[in-house]
Amino acid sequence: MISEIDIYAGLSSPIHRWDPRLKVISIFMLIFSIMLLYDLKLVIISMLFAIILVYISRIPFSFILGRLKWVFLFVLPFLIILPFTVIGEGSEIAKIGSITLNFRGIESVEFAVMIVIKALTSVMLIFPMIGTSRMDITFKALEDLHLPNKLVQMLAFTYRYIFVLSNEFMLMERSLTSRGFKRGSNLYTITTLTKAIATLFVMSFEQAERVFYAMRSKGYAGKITTMHEFTLRPHDWLYTVVVCGFAIFVQVAVWYGTLEGT
Amino acid sequence: MPAITVQDLGYTFSDGTAALEHVSFEIEKGESVALIGPNGAGKSTLLLHLNGILHSVTSRESVRILDESVDPKKIHEMPKKIGIVFQNADDMLFMPLLGDDVAFGPINLGLDKEEVQRRVKDALEMVGLVGYEHRVPHHLSGGEKRRAALATVLAMEPEILAMDEPTANLDPKSRRELIEILRKYKEKGKTLLIITHDVNAIPELAERVIVLNKTVIADGPTRDIFSNTEMLVEIGLDVPVITQLFEILQCFGYPCDVLPLSIGGAVTNLTETMEGGDGHVHLHIHEHTHSGISSARNKYHNHVEKHE
Numbered sequence: 001m002i003s004e005i006d007i008y009a010g011l012s013s014p015i016h017r018w019d020p021r022l023k024v025i026s027i028f029m030l031i032f033s034i035m036l037l038y039d040l041k042l043v044i045i046s047m048l049f050a051i052i053l054v055y056i057s058r059i060p061f062s063f064i065l066g067r068l069k070w071v072f073l074f075v076l077p078f079l080i081i082l083p084f085t086v087i088g089e090g091s092e093i094a095k096i097g098s099i100t101l102n103f104r105g106i107e108s109v110e111f112a113v114m115i116v117i118k119a120l121t122s123v124m125l126i127f128p129m130i131g132t133s134r135m136d137i138t139f140k141a142l143e144d145l146h147l148p149n150k151l152v153q154m155l156a157f158t159y160r161y162i163f164v165l166s167n168e169f170m171l172m173e174r175s176l177t178s179r180g181f182k183r184g185s186n187l188y189t190i191t192t193l194t195k196a197i198a199t200l201f202v203m204s205f206e207q208a209e210r211v212f213y214a215m216r217s218k219g220y221a222g223k224i225t226t227m228h229e230f231t232l233r234p235h236d237w238l239y240t241v242v243v244c245g246f247a248i249f250v251q252v253a254v255w256y257g258t259l260e261g262t
Numbered sequence: 263m264p265a266i267t268v269q270d271l272g273y274t275f276s277d278g279t280a281a282l283e284h285v286s287f288e289i290e291k292g293e294s295v296a297l298i299g300p301n302g303a304g305k306s307t308l309l310l311h312l313n314g315i316l317h318s319v320t321s322r323e324s325v326r327i328l329d330e331s332v333d334p335k336k337i338h339e340m341p342k343k344i345g346i347v348f349q350n351a352d353d354m355l356f357m358p359l360l361g362d363d364v365a366f367g368p369i370n371l372g373l374d375k376e377e378v379q380r381r382v383k384d385a386l387e388m389v390g391l392v393g394y395e396h397r398v399p400h401h402l403s404g405g406e407k408r409r410a411a412l413a414t415v416l417a418m419e420p421e422i423l424a425m426d427e428p429t430a431n432l433d434p435k436s437r438r439e440l441i442e443i444l445r446k447y448k449e450k451g452k453t454l455l456i457i458t459h460d461v462n463a464i465p466e467l468a469e470r471v472i473v474l475n476k477t478v479i480a481d482g483p484t485r486d487i488f489s490n491t492e493m494l495v496e497i498g499l500d501v502p503v504i505t506q507l508f509e510i511l512q513c514f515g516y517p518c519d520v521l522p523l524s525i526g527g528a529v530t531n532l533t534e535t536m537e538g539g540d541g542h543v544h545l546h547i548h549e550h551t552h553s554g555i556s557s558a559r560n561k562y563h564n565h566v567e568k569h570e
Binding site for chain 1: 310313315337338339340341345346348350352353354356357358359362366367370371399400414415418
């Protein structure tokens with residue numbers, strides 16, 4: 001049985017076979033590089049590159065789109081607000097009381113579109129980055145990359161106990177329902193659920209203490225070590241060169257463009 | 263050599279409630295002991311003192327494991343000596359994969375890779391979970407989780423194994439499997455300390471019982487403790503069902519001096535009685551039968567009536 005978070009980790013694709021350490025570093029570098037871009041054309045090219053990566057990884061687009069939907073809702077205000085703010089003076093198109101609405105030209109629309117595409121592309125890249133290896137292997141990769149041990153442990157424990165907590169909350173909700181509680185859009189629902197969640201936090205605190213006791217009982221002295229070992233093969237480096245190469249390419253293109261512009 | 267020595271141990275929770283008061287007992291190496299007591303008697307608190315996780319200024323000198331006092335600063339060295347299996351398996355399985363969870367303890371003991379792998383394999387084999395290394399702990403069933411939690415402790419090959427309610431909330435098959443695992447461990451000559459409310463499992467697992475209710479109320483061979491039914495009922499505990507049945511049979515004139523504690527004991531007892539009675543067991547109703555039965559039954563139903 002696999003957990004939902006690892007649902008596509010068992011597929012077979014070049015991205016799945018890529019060493020998780022190099023994969024995390026390369027794609028993270030690519031995301032970083034895309035975040036630094038302020039050129040719509042290059043951002044669109046990057047998005048196409050990301051789509052190709054997702055296609056190679058065989059993670060269904062429907063799955064990714066379902067999750068990008070929420071990101072889109074989050075960045076949607078940029079599309080609405082940015083064209084009327086930020087760049088230049090703009091031309092007045094409406095006046096409501098003391099508030100004037102200035103349209104700042106096609107550049108500002110481009111700017112807004114670019115921000116939205118950058119956000120969507122970055123989030124899209126997360127899927128081939130962590131969705132193509134089992135979560136525990138990714139954690140081991142992070143540890144191998146010398147990420148602070150405490151940070152990796154925090155991630156690993158969050159991952160492990162999110163299921164326990166969601167299960168506890170489900171049990172709690174069932175117990176509420178079986179005693180006649182009905183969810184609605186009223187204050188009673190909010191206070192009841194708030195209380196339930198507060199109790200869940202207290203319970204999780206107590207469980208954290210018990211887990212800590214169990215770890216101490218098993219000789220834990222501050223560091224988690226595991227037995228997994230990674231091996232690097234030529235194709236790992238090839239994929240790294242391609243992805244990192246693209247990340248560098250777009251930056252060079254920006255730099256070149258700036259040179260030409262001057 | 264004593265495996266566990268507890269001398270005048272006391273512990274008070276931060277809210278001022280006394281959890282343990284003047285607890286003293288000694289368990290020899292190779293002994294298997296059941297620790298029983300009502301809810302809130304301090305059993306789990308006592309368990310956490312055995313490897314130094316809970317400690318207080320007064321408790322430090324009170325607990326000795328394998329003839330060495332428990333130093334709270336050296337808790338990480340304790341797993342070699344005493345392994346503790348917690349009541350809730352979810353507290354014990356915290357790694358992404360079961361294999362990692364079982365390897366966690368041995369790695370912390372500083373063993374080399376081959377040895378860790380051997381321990382993981384052996385421990386999973388002992389609990390009947392061979393091939394579960396790559397399973398995700400939170401997707402195991404309740405019984406599997408309990409056995410997995412046991413494996414994580416067995417992998418450290420501790421001299422003493424202490425368990426908190428190993429058979430609670432298990433289906434009959436899982437319960438039986440767990441009892442068998444513990445019996446095998448016991449046969450290896452290891453020291454066992456089992457906290458349990460499962461009185462029917464005690465005769466199979468422990469030859470000695472310690473009754474705790476903040477302090478040690480009784481301590482002796484399993485048979486002696488279970489023959490003191492008044493004391494057990496008084497603090498809210500029970501005796502095995504088989505024992506209760508034979509007590510009723512006595513009222514029907516069944517000749518039985520020593521009440522059996524388990525099915526095995528009952529079979530032996532019945533066989534011996536029949537062999538002495540020309541292949542028959544004679545039961546009859548006499549003038550004291552009904553009053554005897556009602557007094558025997560009342561004794562065990564007292565739990566409820568007393569509080570009414």
